[in-house]
Amino acid sequence: MSQPxxxxxxxxxxxxxxxxxxxxxxxxxxxxxxEITIDELAAGAEISRSSxxxxxxxxxxxxxxxxxGLTGELMAGSGPWLDGTGPDEDALRRSLTGLAExxxxxxxxxxxxxxxxxxxxxxxAWRAGLRDAHVSRLAARIERDRAxxxxxxxxxxxxxxxxxxxxxxxxxxxxxEISDRLVGDLVTVELRMLYGDRPEPGDLPxxxxxx
Amino acid sequence: MSQPxxxxxxxxxxxxxxxxxxxxxxxxxxxxxxEITIDELAAGAEISRSSxxxxxxxxxxxxxxxxxGLTGELMAGSGPWLDGTGPDEDALRRSLTGLAExxxxxxxxxxxxxxxxxxxxxxxAWRAGLRDAHVSRLAARIERDRAxxxxxxxxxxxxxxxxxxxxxxxxxxxxxEISDRLVGDLVTVELRMLYGDRPEPGDLPxxxxxx
DNA sequence: CGACTTTCTCGACATACTGTCGAGAAGCCA
DNA sequence: TGGCTTCTCGACAGTATGTCGAGAAAGTCG
Numbered sequence: 364m365s366q367p368x369x370x371x372x373x374x375x376x377x378x379x380x381x382x383x384x385x386x387x388x389x390x391x392x393x394x395x396x397x398e399i400t401i402d403e404l405a406a407g408a409e410i411s412r413s414s415x416x417x418x419x420x421x422x423x424x425x426x427x428x429x430x431x432g433l434t435g436e437l438m439a440g441s442g443p444w445l446d447g448t449g450p451d452e453d454a455l456r457r458s459l460t461g462l463a464e465x466x467x468x469x470x471x472x473x474x475x476x477x478x479x480x481x482x483x484x485x486x487x488a489w490r491a492g493l494r495d496a497h498v499s500r501l502a503a504r505i506e507r508d509r510a511x512x513x514x515x516x517x518x519x520x521x522x523x524x525x526x527x528x529x530x531x532x533x534x535x536x537x538x539x540e541i542s543d544r545l546v547g548d549l550v551t552v553e554l555r556m557l558y559g560d561r562p563e564p565g566d567l568p569x570x571x572x573x574x
Numbered sequence: 575m576s577q578p579x580x581x582x583x584x585x586x587x588x589x590x591x592x593x594x595x596x597x598x599x600x601x602x603x604x605x606x607x608x609e610i611t612i613d614e615l616a617a618g619a620e621i622s623r624s625s626x627x628x629x630x631x632x633x634x635x636x637x638x639x640x641x642x643g644l645t646g647e648l649m650a651g652s653g654p655w656l657d658g659t660g661p662d663e664d665a666l667r668r669s670l671t672g673l674a675e676x677x678x679x680x681x682x683x684x685x686x687x688x689x690x691x692x693x694x695x696x697x698x699a700w701r702a703g704l705r706d707a708h709v710s711r712l713a714a715r716i717e718r719d720r721a722x723x724x725x726x727x728x729x730x731x732x733x734x735x736x737x738x739x740x741x742x743x744x745x746x747x748x749x750x751e752i753s754d755r756l757v758g759d760l761v762t763v764e765l766r767m768l769y770g771d772r773p774e775p776g777d778l779p780x781x782x783x784x785x
Numbered sequence: 786c787g788a789c790t791t792t793c794t795c796g797a798c799a800t801a802c803t804g805t806c807g808a809g810a811a812g813c814c815a
Numbered sequence: 816t817g818g819c820t821t822c823t824c825g826a827c828a829g830t831a832t833g834t835c836g837a838g839a840a841a842g843t844c845g
Binding site for chain 4: 786787788789790791792793794795796797798799800801802803804805806807808809810811812813814815
Binding site: 395398478481517518519523529545548549552556558 | 606608685689728730733736740743760762766767769770
C-alpha cells in the first residue's frame, strides 16, 4: 500500500527487505531507536542509502513493520484473564508474565515506538488500536464483574481499563529490570484497582482517633 | 553554569532571554515541542538564529529553563496529602486538582520534556529528581500507614509509590481533556492502590501455599 | 538468443535543521 | 577618547532526511 515499487513474489528484493528488518532488530538490541540512522539500516542490509528508500518510506516505516509483527504476541496469553470473571489472580499473573517477557525482548522497539507515536500517525494508530482492543475487552470484563457483584463500582469501566493499560505500559517502559517481583507487584496493584475497595470507615482498625 | 557568555546583571540581554522563554511558552501553547525550531524561537525574540546560541545552548536548554520554573508549582499543594496519614480523600483530591491544573496549562511542555528525557540527560535528571522527591515522600507515608495498620501490605512502598507517580503522569500526559471527573477517578484509583484490599481474603482460596 | 518489462540500485541533488567561529557593532564607564 | 564587556550576525561546516532519473540486473516471452 504505502510502499511503492514492491510487487508480490518471493525474490531477492524480499531478502533485502528482511535484511533491513533484521538489521533493525539487531541495532535495537544495542541502542535506542532515536540513535539509529537510515545509513546504518542500509549498511546492515548491504545496500546504499538511496536503495533503502525503495523498500521503506522512512525509518519509522521499518518500525511499523516490526510492530505489526509483534501485534499477535502482544495480544496472546491474555485471553483467559480478559474473558474470565472475578479476581482470578493466576490468570492475570500469566497474562502479565507473557507481556513482561515480550517487553524484556523488545523493550527498545516498544519504548521507541511509544516515544515516536505522537509525531507519527501510523505508529499512533497502531498503539491506539492495541490499546483500544485491550481496553474494550477489559472494560467488558469490569462490567460483567460489577453486574455480578464481584467488583465495586467506581470509574467508568473504559476509564479504569485505560488506567490499567497505562500503568502497565509505564511500568514496563520504565528504566530498570522487569523482574518477576515487579510483575507480582503489578498483579497485586491491578487487582486492587479492580476489586479493592476501601473497607468502610467503621471497619478501619483504629489505632489513633486522630482521623 | 552551562550558559557561556551571560554574566550577572539585569540588562538588555536579560530581556532577550526572557523574550526567548516567552516565545517558547507561546509556541508551546500552539504546537508540540518537537515541531518548534530554533529559528522560530529566535524570530520570536527578534534576534538572528546565531544570536540565540548566545543565550541558550540548544532548544532543550530552553526547555530545561522553563521546567525549572515549574518545579515549585509541581511540588506545591501536595504537602497536606503527602505528610498526612490514612485515606484522606480530600487532601488527595486537592493535591491532584492542583497537579491537573498545572498539566492543563503546561501539558505540551511537560509532555515534550517527558518525550525528550531519554535522550537529554539534563531533562532526565530533572524528571528523576522530581519523581524521586514525590516517591520518597509517598513511600514514607505508605510505611507510616502500614505501621499504623491503616494500609494493607503489598509491594515495597517505593515501588508502589513509583507506580502511583507513573499512573498520574501517564493519565495527565495522555490525549484528551483533563476533566474534574478524571481527577476524581484518579483519586478513587489511587486510594484503592494504597488502601484497597480485596474485601474477603478467605473467600477466594485461589492461592495455594504451594511455593 | 534477443527484445522487452519489471525489479532493483545508486550517485547526484535539494532541503531542513543544528551548531561553530570570528569579525565587529553596541553599550557602558572612566 | 580609549578600553572593556555584552551582544549580534553572516558565513561556514556537519548531519540527517528524502527525491529524482539514469541505468544495471533479473525475469519473461517471442
